[in-house]
Each structure stands twice: as structure tokens, then as C-alpha cells.
Amino acid sequence: METQREKALIQVRALFDTESLSVLSTQKSGQPYASLVAFAGTPDLGQIIFLTPSTTRKYDNLTACPRVAMLINNSRNTAGDIYDAISVTATGTAVTAQGHEKESLLPIYLKRHPHLKEFAASPTTALVCVAVDTYIMVSRFQNVIEIRMRP
């Protein structure tokens, strides 16, 4: 029988399978910043990965402060969203994947977003990997659970 944690992670995985975009929150010098990224989750949900040009404000921010939050949500801009939609916030630490890590993560990312293959190949594109500490899942308007992903 599935534990409550396993059930919750199945919901998170299902959300990651249907949604392509995530709001990424970064900050620098006390100024928060939000941007939209095309993301993918690793099979164990321990990491979230996305691509970004290294010249962007978000990349600059997360280089300065690697603590980030990401929001993935399946609302459809209808009245039913308030009870139907699920939102997951992931908190964690971002690093730029390189070497073997990049080699193993990039196929996962491109499987989810094959149309970004050329974008990924650019030397100015960074593959960012967020090691997730906690998922915070909101369902049915105000029910919230927290799932710890790292000891």
C-alpha cells in the first residue's frame, strides 16, 4: 500500500508530466525576480533542470544567490482552478551542470523538450540543476503539504 508520501510524490510527478513551464524565483541584493522557464524533473524528483542563456538576469541572480524557488501549477484560467488546480513549489539550490552531470541530465531534459535541442547546444546556454530540498504542494484551494526531499 502506498504511503501518504508516495501518493503525494505520484501527484507531483503527474503534474511535472503535464506541465512544461515553471516560474523561477531568484534574488540578488535583496531584490526578488520571477521568470518563466521550461523545466523537467529527474525521475526521482530530486532535481529540477532547465536551460537558460548565461547572459540573462535569472542566471546572473542565481550565480549570486543559488537559493531558488520554483512554482509549477496546472491552472487553466477558469473558475474551477481554485479547487481543481494543483500548485507545487520547490525550494532548493541551483548549480550549473557540467561534465558528467550535464551529460546525464541533458537527455532527460531534451526528452521532455526535444524542440530545444539547438538551444541546448549553444555554448552560451547553461543547464541549471536545482537540487530540491522540499516540495510544498497546494491542492483544493488551501490544503498544503510539505515533502522533504533531502535528509
Add this chain to the structure above:
Amino acid sequence: MKPFLRLEEIKEKPPDLVGGKAFSLSRLHQNDIRVPKTFCIPCHVYDAYLAETRIRQRLLFEMNRKAFDKMRWEEIWDVSLRIRNLFLTTPLPQGIREPLAQEITTHCNGFPVAIRSSAPGEDDAKTSFAGVHESYLNIRGTDTILKHVKLVWASLYSDAALLYRKELGLDIHMSSMAVIIQELIASERSGVFFGVDPSDSNQSVVESVYGLNQGLVDGDIDPDRWMLDRLSGRIISHSEPERNRMATPDSQGVSIQSLPESFSLKPPLNEKQIRQVWETGKKAEALFERPQDMEWTFTRTGLVVLQSRPVTSSGFKDRDDKRAWYLSLHRSYENLNALHLKIENVLIPKMIFQAEEMGQSPCKEMTTRQLVQTIKTRQEIYDDWVRIYWADFIPFAHGIRLFGQIYNDTVKPEDPYEFMQLLERTNLKSIERNRILEKLADMARQDPGLKKSLKSGQEPGPNHDFMALLEDFVRKFGDLVCQTGNASECHHGNTAVIRLVLELAQRPPRLPLQKPATAMDALRENYLAGFPPKKQTFAKGVLHLARASYRLRDDDNIHLGRIEARLFEAVREGQDRLTDPAQSPRDLALLTSLPALSQTPEGDLVPEKKEPPGDVSPLWIKTRQILGHPAGPGIAKGPARIILTQGDLLYFKHGEILVCQGVDPNMTFVVPLAAAVVEERGGMLIHGAIIAREYGLPCVTGASQITQRIRTGDLLTVDGYLGIVTCDTGSPDP
């Protein structure tokens, strides 16, 4: 498309635009069966109202705040009440109102009308859910008619409709409702006809009462009943009730009156009239190609059919389905008044008498044979009272709901629960109990010597004021943890009360909230001002009934708790004797022959904790926030105290948040210590919500599985305005 159709115009419209009832009436009329002057407000007017007012979004919110399959009936009733109030307080947009008002003024001026639902599919041929949607009789005046049109629309989401939402195919996006406005025929005799008796397919049934049909349909007035041969119409049998009441039109609405003596001696129909009903029913059956369930009335000039639908199996009759029982809790004012008299004058005094009588026979002084007999007798007495509790006390709680509906219809408040304010301060037994506890605590507070000796387990002498009051308390309310728990928790004696008193003495006294009488008076005046002089007695009567219902809803549990405590006391004595080596084998055999004593007693002083084990894994899952229903305004923060057994109450500390599956009035002695109350059980009228409001504590009800999701000691914030419980899980970042 026209917003108001005459009978002749209905026939041109498909049933899904005008509903089954309007369509049937139109066909009867076309085929020369007499029906009253009838108009129809088609479904598209309802759809336009929802679209223009954006009520649909609010309906979606109300209907999806919590999954229906996780709701108790009371919570479903609450949802229905809120939706009903939403319709009542949302005016018709001018573009919809003006043409409708004009038509109603033109066509329904000067005579009273009946306003009936006509939902598409409501009375389809497979299953009938008659009575799910509302009808209103004897409504006069354009504004009042329009208000009742909205109430009929709202009944698309009545508690019955929500309970049977799957069977009815209720869908906010797809479901719709047409409304019939029909001239009211205030005749002297009415009734129903079943083309086929559901229990004998060779028979038809005619039921008839004097006056309007409402008394018969609501089950308040027993009808004369004739069983007829289905093919020939020959009368097979006639059963006569005691005829003493009839439903008659009032200034607005319907009331039950005494039947004139000249009527009470003879049946409402003669043989010729019965024949006429049968012939009309057969004609309708030929027309619709199915036996009909037909409501009719007799005027001076003949029979008029009010509505007709196919006889079907009722959707309410599944034996394993509790929904029909829930709906049977809906009681009329007359029925509730009779129930009130019975409970207040007969049942409660009898309960008090029996509890006191049992208390006069100390179990310790009985022989084992006498004790065994006592346990048997007390078990029977207790079981009888539990049956009465379900048969009479639970239905009487509907008095609160009836008042809530009447209050909201009259006052149209923004807050659908405003009426609850008029029910408070009704001298609940549990509040009286808590006042005595506060008094005991005050004695300990004022007398450090007494407090010290109580803390060290020393009780003062029997002549001490504290002991006299304590004795009086135990006599009136028994051992606090001995009620609604189990016998193994029944051995604390005064210890439990003293422990509680000492905890109460740790903090300043807390008494029930004293709301200014002027605020209640103003609400009361405003409510009564909504009734014409002729209806004042009724308005006051409903309020009186609701206050009694509110009080007894709590008190009856206290009285039942006392009976149960006497049973537990005897069982506990039996358990003690089972472990007494001096008992003879014969006595032991006698004792173990009782089901209550056939298992090994659980004699632990501290009941076993059944809380969920904490998630000690570093990869944990925690509940941060649970959404329930706001049931007591306010916000409070404090450590949780999960109550899983009656014994857990003993450990309750001042400032903790009471978290439980359901609060019984026999548990609410800890409420004056609590910072807030959170219940898994939902509903505005549950005991936890009632007592929390009396003390002005924040309260959230319907917090699903909260006793499994959090642990004693977790720091909670209870938002009683929004119905949100938040658990402090620390920062999400390490």
C-alpha cells in the same frame, strides 16, 4: 426567446427547455384534461441569471471546497444553505427582472399562485426523486413571486439534490431549472392518484385530504386511502384516518388548521369523485403511455390536475442507503412542536429520573448476582435511550435548520449563519457544568492551602465548601471521564475532576462570552419585523422552537451521558470483581457470561495513546495547512492536543488547541482551557462549534483527517474566519 410562456406556448418547446413538469401539464391541457392557469419561466432565464450575476463561479467554489464523498450530511446541508442564501441575496439583473415582472404583474395580478420546479429530467421514467426540488404554495405579489422563483432555482442544489447528485446527474455547468407559476386553487379537497400501486400491480391508489395537498405531501396529515382495481376502477378497500387537520392558505404560504367538525366525520371524496379521479388518471396514462403519479384538487366545477409524472420506483428506497433517513430529518413546524413537547415534558424528565434512580443503588454493596442483573438492566435502559436519541432527539435538531431557513428567507442576511446569534445564551447544561468547574477552580485559586493539598493528592474534609460543591458537581454530572468513553476509564473518581480544576486554576477565569443583549434584541426585532402582524405568533414560535432545539441538542447528550455513566459504573465494578481472588467460580462464571465482561478489562490508568507515529525519517512529509469550514470567528495559536480517547482529555493544558474527530458535549468541560477548537467532523451545528461560539473561541470544523496528520504538541494557528488550520513546520529551507 421569451422569458415567460403561457400554457399554449409550452407545447412548442422541447422538455429540456421547459422541464418535464411544464411539458406534461401542457400535454394534459392539449388533451382536454383540466389544469390550472399555468405559466412557465424556461431554463434559459435561469442560465442567464447565473451568467449575468456570475453566481456560477461562486457555486463552483461552494460545491468544491471539500470533496462531497468526504462530507457528512450536516455539511451537505450547510453547503445547500449557503447556496440558497446566495440566490436569495443576489438580485435579478434589471434586464431579466423587468420583462419577467411585467409578465407576472400582467398575468398573475390579484390571485395567489403556486410556484413549482420543472427541472429537465427531474421526473424521468426510470427513477423519481419527487420532492428533491422545492414548491411554494399561496404566493402573492410580483416581488414575492420573483423571490420564490429564485428559491426554486436554488433548490436545484437542495440538500436532497446534493445527496443524490450522481443519480440526478447534477452538474453546475449543465444542469438547469425551469419554473412553473400556477394559479393556486384553494379547494376543500385534494389528493394524489397512483395509476399503479408500487406494491400490487393490479391496484391503483387514491389518497385524499381536506384542504390543500401540502399536508399530505409533507406527511403531516394522514389521508383517506382507497385501493382500486386497476382495470375497472372498482373500490377494493378504504382506510380512514383520524381526520382532524387540514392545510389551508394563509395570508402568504400555508398553515395547518383544525378541521371543522362537519368534515371530520366523512371522507373527503364520494364514490363519484373517486371514479372521476381514476378516469382522469387512466386518461393521463393513455396519453403518456405509463401509469401516472398525479396530484389533483376538486373545485366546485370539477377535477383539476395540478401535476402529473410517471409512477416510478423511488430513488429514495435503497435499504442500505442512509440518505433517505437523512432526508427524513426534515420536519415541519407542526411536527417539531409536537416533538418538542414530548422531549421537554416526557423524555428529559424521565432520563433525569432514571439516572438518579440508578445512582441510588451503589454497585459496591450489591451481591455479584445483583450486580450482574444490574448491568443487564442498565444496558437495556441505555440501549432504549440510544434508540430514543436517534428517533426523537436527532430529528428535533432540525428545529435549528428550519429556523435558519425561515430567518434567511425573511432577513436575507449576507452571512447565512447570522441566525445562529439568536440561538446563543440558552443556558446549556454543559455551560452550567463548566460554571461549577470555574467556581471550584476559583476556590483553589483563592486558597493557596487548598490548592497545595489538592496538588499533593489530599482532599479536604467532607465539610469543606470545596468538597460540598465537588460532591454536588459529581452528583449532577458524574465522573467526567466516565461518560462516552469506556468502562476502563471509569475509575478515576474525584481525581479527574480535581486534576481539571487545578489546571483551570492555573489561568484567569474564563466564562462564556457575554454578548450585549441589545445586539441580540436588535437582531430579533429585525427578524420579527419581516413578518406581518398575523404571522408574528408563528415567527416567535419558530424562534422559540429553534432555541429549544439548540439547547437540547447539547443537553440531551449530557443526560444520555449520565445514563451511560451509570452503566459504566456497574461494568467497572464487575471488572474489579473479576480480578478479585475472593470471588467464587460460580460468581466469576456469572460475571463472564455478560458480553461487557467477557473480555479482559483494560485497567490502565493512562489510556494507550493511539496517535500516529511521528515521521522520524529525514525524508518526511508534513501537513502544513488544512482547509475546513469556519465555524467560530477568531484566530488563535497554540500547541495541538489530539483527543483520541476520553482519557486524553485528562492531559489537556491551558492554551492548547483541542483537535479531535468529534466533540461530544460530555467532553466540552476542557473547552474553557482551550485556545481554539478543531474538529474533523463538519457542520455549523455540531457540538464543538456550538460550545466554541459560546466561549467566543476560534473554531474550524470539517478539517479532514487532522487527527492523523498532526501530533500533540505541533504548533497550530487556527483561523476561524477562513476555516484554515496551519501547522508550524518551520522554514522550508534548511
